[in-house]
Amino acid sequence: xxxxxxxxxxxxxxxxxxxxxxxxxxxxxxxxxxxxxxxxxxxxxxxxxxxxxxxxxxxxxxxxxxxxxxxxxxxxxxxxxxxxxxxxxxxxxxxxxxxxxxxxxxxxxxxxxxxxxxxxxxxxxxxxxxxxxxxxxxxxxxxxxxxxxxxxxxxxxxxxxxxxxxxxxxxxxxxxxxxxxxxxxxxxxxxxxxxxxxxxxxxxxxxxxxxxxxxxxxxxxxxxxxxxxxxxxxxxxxxxxxxxxxxxxxx
Amino acid sequence: xxxxxxxxxxxxxxxxxxxxxxxxxxxxxxxxxxxxxxxxxxxxxxxxxxxxxxxxxxxxxxxxxxxxxxxxxxxxxxxxxxxxxxxxxxxxxxxxxxxxxxxxxxxxxxxxxxxxxxxxxxxxxxxxxxxxxxxxxxxxxxxxxxxxxxxxxxxxxxxxxxxxxxxxxxxxxxxxxxxxxxxxxxxxxxxxxxxxxxxxxxxxxxxxxxxxxxxxxxxxxxxxxxx
Numbered sequence: 098x099x100x101x102x103x104x105x106x107x108x109x110x111x112x113x114x115x116x117x118x119x120x121x122x123x124x125x126x127x128x129x130x131x132x133x134x135x136x137x138x139x140x141x142x143x144x145x146x147x148x149x150x151x152x153x154x155x156x157x158x159x160x161x162x163x164x165x166x167x168x169x170x171x172x173x174x175x176x177x178x179x180x181x182x183x184x185x186x187x188x189x190x191x192x193x194x195x196x197x198x199x200x201x202x203x204x205x206x207x208x209x210x211x212x213x214x215x216x217x218x219x220x221x222x223x224x225x226x227x228x229x230x231x232x233x234x235x236x237x238x239x240x241x242x243x244x245x246x247x248x249x250x251x252x253x254x255x256x257x258x259x260x261x262x263x264x265x266x267x268x269x270x271x272x273x274x275x276x277x278x279x280x281x282x283x284x285x286x287x288x289x290x291x292x293x294x295x296x297x298x299x300x301x302x303x304x305x306x307x308x309x310x311x312x313x314x315x316x317x318x319x320x321x322x323x324x325x326x327x328x329x330x331x332x333x334x335x336x337x338x339x340x341x342x343x344x345x346x347x348x
Numbered sequence: 349x350x351x352x353x354x355x356x357x358x359x360x361x362x363x364x365x366x367x368x369x370x371x372x373x374x375x376x377x378x379x380x381x382x383x384x385x386x387x388x389x390x391x392x393x394x395x396x397x398x399x400x401x402x403x404x405x406x407x408x409x410x411x412x413x414x415x416x417x418x419x420x421x422x423x424x425x426x427x428x429x430x431x432x433x434x435x436x437x438x439x440x441x442x443x444x445x446x447x448x449x450x451x452x453x454x455x456x457x458x459x460x461x462x463x464x465x466x467x468x469x470x471x472x473x474x475x476x477x478x479x480x481x482x483x484x485x486x487x488x489x490x491x492x493x494x495x496x497x498x499x500x501x502x503x504x505x506x507x508x509x510x511x512x513x514x515x516x517x518x519x520x521x522x523x524x525x526x527x528x529x530x531x532x533x534x535x536x537x538x539x540x541x542x543x544x545x546x547x548x549x550x551x552x553x554x555x556x557x558x559x560x561x562x563x564x565x566x567x568x569x570x571x572x573x574x575x
Contacts (some may be wrong), residue, residue, distance in 0.1 A: 244519070245515065249508075254573075256504050261505060262505060265523070265565065269522075
């Protein structure tokens with residue numbers, strides 16, 4: 098068998114994934130911490146103040162990466178849900194369900210920081226703008242997935258049902274992304290562009306990109322930590338889980 | 349062994365579901381009563397001024413009908429699950445999406461159609477402007493089947509649960525939001541004398557898509573829930 102395919106098959110086995118994730122975790126947490134500290138220092142201290150909003154603009158270093166993550170994690174969850182439904186890979190079910198609360202947390206942070214910024218800048222905590230509303234719907238979609246997962250007794254059936262719901266909700270992702278383009282309401286358009294020059298000064302841009310990278314690592318670390326616990330719970334009757342538990346007792 | 353054609357299976361299912369509803373025809377009026385009650389609450393809460401009520405009338409009627417539809421969704425598979433005929437449907441050799449589409453059709457005809465018929469009365473209670481009424485009816489005709497189809501997929505996911513009411517609302521309402529936005533958008537445009545065609549066309553496009561995809565999704569969801 099092709100070594101890459103072999104590795105992929107091995108990755109799907111819970112004990113192998115458990116050990117691999119355990120080895121990766123310190124690195125991921127470390128990178129996330131370094132990235133967050135560097136990004137926040139760059140954003141809150143080094144970056145120059147905005148000519149119009151002065152220091153208030155600095156909340157984007159939390160707001161924008163959280164917003165990106167809220168979409169990224171949903172796509173990750175739906176992709177894993179798709180894999181879980183089509184190929185019935187147990188690990189994908191676990192990963193999809195472990196990602197949901199993290200995504201919900203990022204979405205909540207995005208909404209909260211947005212409204213904290215909105216009060217002094219727009220003069221209101223909340224407005225029924227297309228971007229805000231679609232992001233709120235995204236939060237409810239996350240909560241629906243989490244709620245459905247916890248409402249069903251059988252863990253594997255629960256994750257399949259919740260994964261299916263996550264797949265239906267994916268129609269909301271393009272709506273969130275393009276909402277600032279399709280509807281001309283209060284929320285500003287995208288400033289940082291993947292294709293073409295960004296509309297932001299490079300001294301302000303780099304901390305934002307560092308934060309975007311750091312939140313990816315934070316997500317990965319948090320995801321693997323959650324997935325390890327979920328796997329142990331799911332496989333509680335298996336021999337490898339027993340050995341892990343016994344080794345934990347001895348240590 | 350022959351199973352008969354899919355057409356005859358659909359016909360049998362339609363006849364069965366209609367006769368089940370007909371034998372308990374008193375229940376069929378419950379969603380309408382609920383919608384009337386909800387609409388009745390608004391003049392009490394906001395005061396009976398005609399100008400205020402007329403401004404919110406179309407949206408209120410839409411929300412009242414949406415909530416009534418949400419409450420009636422639970423009945424879509426409940427009795428079939430309890431007497432075991434839902435499993436028989438899943439096991440039958442005929443395409444499950446087709447059979448489910450028939451069930452959703454009956455459900456729409458027996459719960460949403462009475463609501464649409466009652467909508468002009470509800471609108472009159474809230475002083476809905478006369479020229480908005482045709483737009484409201486068109487929006488309802490396009491949006492209620494859409495709501496039934498989307499709702500059916502979510503009901504199929506929660507079908508085995510004992511207390512699924514609140515959870516079902518949590519699953520369904522985020523998906524109902526875009527439908528409500530376009531339906532209310534058409535009515536508001538009509539109230540302001542703006543063109544109403546665009547939001548209605550969006551609803552029609554979504555309905556065409558849902559007519560094809562929702563029965564398939566509903567069947568997949570049902571198979572997960574009953575596995």
